[in-house]
Amino acid sequence: MNRLLTAALGLAPLALLLALWQAATTGGWYTSVLLPPPIEVARVFGAQWPDLLRHVGASLTRVCVGLAIACITAIPLGLMIGRFKWLDQITDWTIQIFRSLPGIALIPLAILFFGIGDKPAIILITLAAFWPLIISTIFGVKSVERTLLKVARVARAGDALVLRDILLPSALPSILTGLRLAAGAGWLTVVTAEMMAVKSGLGYYIMYAQTTFRAEEIIAGIVTIGAIGLLFDQGIRLLRHRICRWQEGLVLES
Amino acid sequence: MSLLELDAVSKTYRRGQEVVQALDSVSLSAGFGEFICLLGVSGCGKSTLLQILAGLEPADSGAVQIEGQPIAGGHPNASVVFQEHGLFPWMTVERNVEFNMKARGVGAAERRSVARDFINRVGLAGFERRYPHELSGGMRQRVGIARALTTRPRLLLMDEPFGALDAQTRSIMQNQLLDLWQDYRATVVFVTHSVDEAVFLADRIVIMSPRPGRVRSIVPVALPRPRDRADPAFGQCVGEVLGLIHDDLRHLMGA
Numbered sequence: 001m002n003r004l005l006t007a008a009l010g011l012a013p014l015a016l017l018l019a020l021w022q023a024a025t026t027g028g029w030y031t032s033v034l035l036p037p038p039i040e041v042a043r044v045f046g047a048q049w050p051d052l053l054r055h056v057g058a059s060l061t062r063v064c065v066g067l068a069i070a071c072i073t074a075i076p077l078g079l080m081i082g083r084f085k086w087l088d089q090i091t092d093w094t095i096q097i098f099r100s101l102p103g104i105a106l107i108p109l110a111i112l113f114f115g116i117g118d119k120p121a122i123i124l125i126t127l128a129a130f131w132p133l134i135i136s137t138i139f140g141v142k143s144v145e146r147t148l149l150k151v152a153r154v155a156r157a158g159d160a161l162v163l164r165d166i167l168l169p170s171a172l173p174s175i176l177t178g179l180r181l182a183a184g185a186g187w188l189t190v191v192t193a194e195m196m197a198v199k200s201g202l203g204y205y206i207m208y209a210q211t212t213f214r215a216e217e218i219i220a221g222i223v224t225i226g227a228i229g230l231l232f233d234q235g236i237r238l239l240r241h242r243i244c245r246w247q248e249g250l251v252l253e254s
Numbered sequence: 255m256s257l258l259e260l261d262a263v264s265k266t267y268r269r270g271q272e273v274v275q276a277l278d279s280v281s282l283s284a285g286f287g288e289f290i291c292l293l294g295v296s297g298c299g300k301s302t303l304l305q306i307l308a309g310l311e312p313a314d315s316g317a318v319q320i321e322g323q324p325i326a327g328g329h330p331n332a333s334v335v336f337q338e339h340g341l342f343p344w345m346t347v348e349r350n351v352e353f354n355m356k357a358r359g360v361g362a363a364e365r366r367s368v369a370r371d372f373i374n375r376v377g378l379a380g381f382e383r384r385y386p387h388e389l390s391g392g393m394r395q396r397v398g399i400a401r402a403l404t405t406r407p408r409l410l411l412m413d414e415p416f417g418a419l420d421a422q423t424r425s426i427m428q429n430q431l432l433d434l435w436q437d438y439r440a441t442v443v444f445v446t447h448s449v450d451e452a453v454f455l456a457d458r459i460v461i462m463s464p465r466p467g468r469v470r471s472i473v474p475v476a477l478p479r480p481r482d483r484a485d486p487a488f489g490q491c492v493g494e495v496l497g498l499i500h501d502d503l504r505h506l507m508g509a
Contacts, residue, residue, distance in 0.1 A: 151340040154308050154332065155405075157357035165353070169344040246344040246385045 036216040044220040052205070056224060059194065059201040062118060063186045063232075066125025070182060073126075074133035075175060079167055081134070082141025083159075099131035103189040111197050121193040121201075128189040129182035136178025140171025173247055176240040183232050191225060257408065257441045258284040258307070263316035265302055265467075275466035276302040279316070282460060282469060286408075287439045291446055291456035294499070299467020300445045304413050307443060308334050320409070332409040333402035337417050339394045341386040341401075347373065348382040351401045358405060372400040376430065392423040399431065403438060410440040416451070428454055432479065449499070453491045454481055461498050471498055 018038060024030060025037035032040075045052065081087045103124050110120035144167060152162050194203025202221050209217035265277040276299040284290050292300040305311040306318065309325070309332075318325050333354065334340075341350050351369040360368070373382055376396040386394055395415055402410060416424045428451065435442055446452055452459045456475050463470040473495055477487055 145338075147336050147338050147340040148342060150308075150310055151334070151336065151342075151353070152357065153310060154334045155354040155357035156330075157353075161357060165345075165356070166342065169342070172344075244344075246387070 033213075034215055036219065040216040041219045041223065044216050048217075048220075052220070052224060055200060055202050055205045055221075056228065058198075059190050059203070060228070062121050062194075062201065063125055063183070063190050066122045066186050066190070067129050067179075067182060069122070069126045070129035070133050070186075071179070074130045075137050078134040078137025078175075079141055079163055079171065082138040082171070083163065083167060088138070095131070095134065099135065103128035103185070104192050107193060107196055110193075116197055116199065118198065120197045121190060124193045124197075125186045125189050128185040132181035132185060133175070133178045136174045136181070137171055140174030140178075141167045143174070144170040173240065173244050176236060176244070180233060180236050183236060184229070187225070187229055187232065256283045257286045257288070257321060258282075258443075259317075259319040259322075260303075261317045261319075263303070263306065263313045263318060265299070265306065265311070265314050277306075277313075278466035278468050280462075280467070280469050281316075282472075284441050284443065287441055289435060289442045289444065289455060289457045291444045291452035291459045292462060293446055293449065293452045293459050293495070294462035294467075294470075295447060295464055297467075298462040298464040300462050301413055302467065303462075304334075304411050304443065304445050307409070308332060308411050331405065331407050332411055333405060333407035335395070335398045335402050335410070335412045335415045337414040339386075339398040339415075341394055341397055343386050346383050346385060347378060347389070347397050350386065350397055351404060354401055354405050368404050369400075372404055373397075375403075375434070376400045390423075391419050392427055395419065395427060396430070399434065403434065403440075406438065407440050410435075410442045412442065412444045414445050414447070417446070424451075429480075431455070449492055449495050450483070453477075453488060453495060454483065459495060461495065463499075463501075473498070 021035075022038055025032060025035055029035075081091055106124060106127065107120070110124050114120040114123065148166055148170070149162070152166055157165075190201065191203035191206070194201035195207045198204055202225055206218050206221040209215075209221060260280055260282040262279045262281055263277055264275070264279055267274045267276055280299070280303060282290075292303060294300050302311065306313050320330075342353065345353070348366075348369055351373055352365040355365045355368060370382070373379060376399060378393060378396055378400070381389065381393065386397070389397070398415065416427050419427060432455065444452075444455060446455075453475055459473045459475060461470045461473065462468065473491075475491060477485070477491060481488060483489075
């Protein structure tokens with residue numbers, strides 16, 4: 001019952017938007033060539049779903065590969081930087097500079113270097129996901145309770161054990177928050193990159209629809225992107241719930 | 255030869271411009287299996303002294319010897335029970351208790367069986383799979399004590415471990431600690447600011463005074479165990495100790 005209510009509340013603004021959209025088309029505020037009615041968009045899903053699915057698959061693969069690379073590199077590096085002060089001092093400015101560069105700004109450079117295809121897209125996604133991940137990992141390590149490190153020192157725990165059994169689990173909630181941000185950034189980047197640097201994926205689908213002047217396809221693409229973004233986010237929340245069970249009752253639900 | 259020998263240990267902290275002399279030429283010894291309480295108001299350096307013994311802080315000057323050997327990095331076989339219990343919130347009771355053994359490279363099977371023994375010994379059987387936040391304050395501290403004992407320490411350092419507990423739980427924990435101490439015969443250095451607690455627990459009470467942190471006097475407690483708080487001799491001892499720290503208190507109240 002509670003779940004149903006949550007779903008209903010979450011969907012309410014979307015339903016309102018849909019109603020407004022319907023009203024706008026039936027009221028004729030825009031010509032239906034620019035703003036097709038919802039039913040037209042639904043028809044796109046009905047007719048082109050194999051095609052759409054293929055593009056979704058292409059985009060998802062890129063995002064997942066990019067995120068995975070970012071996780072493999074950013075999390076260990078972040079753990080080290082958070083642990084060792086001198087590493088933090090060396091890297092702090094560099095991280096601050098690079099993280100404020102929008103990934104989109106690097107698209108032209110990526111195309112120059114890697115041409116058109118999966119490579120530039122994945123590299124851009126990795127970069128976009130890398131910064132929020134490394135920053136939240138560093139933050140998570142730094143906010144470990146001091147006493148716990150003292151416990152480890154008195155017990156003469158080695159660096160590897162401290163990293164694996166104390167710093168990583170202590171930073172995990174923060175890392176997962178970073179992963180949520182990273183997934184968002186990665187998703188944003190993939191669509192943009194696909195508009196310019198690749199010939200498949202949802203970004204490409206939308207751009208192609210624009211050149212053929214098919215507004216209903218553009219909107220179908222946008223709806224798909226939004227839906228996947230929501231699913232991704234929910235998935236990571238679920239993951240956080242699973243692996244941070246020890247946190248329950250300690251912190252406010254996030 | 256005693257287990258622990260401190261000779262003229264000093265420690266100074268600098269906080270910006272301010273210089274705080276936490277310990278001024280503290281000398282002290284503890285015998286094998288002795289229960290020592292460090293007693294004093296806050297700021298008397300008793301926790302600093304404990305940190306030095308644990309190897310968490312270096313002393314500025316003076317010598318610390320364990321069993322006749324000078325030490326730099328803390329006692330190789332000491333365990334600490336911290337005031338804030340220091341349990342890992344993401345580990346179950348069982349894994350928390352296993353941690354010190356894991357740090358020493360004890361194999362998983364042995365870890366498990368030793369941890370089970372100590373969990374039973376402190377009366378937490380059935381709570382092995384709980385997380386710390388699911389336990390009461392007293393239970394958490396018992397997990398901390400169990401963890402500290404698993405490596406059979408020669409020296410058990412306790413930093414106001416019962417400070418955050420209510421009076422009743424505190425008294426139960428004190429009795430349990432004495433039972434464990436009598437079973438495992440570690441030398442205990444126990445920091446407290448409660449005179450009653452010190453008289454109840456200690457073989458000898460080391461009374462410290464603040465600014466700079468010094469040993470004011472050392473009071474042997476000759477009362478037989480188990481000690482009874484209703485015994486007039488107990489009250490007399492408390493009165494004696496209180497008298498000794500009275501000056502410090504008055505000084506701190508600004509009189």
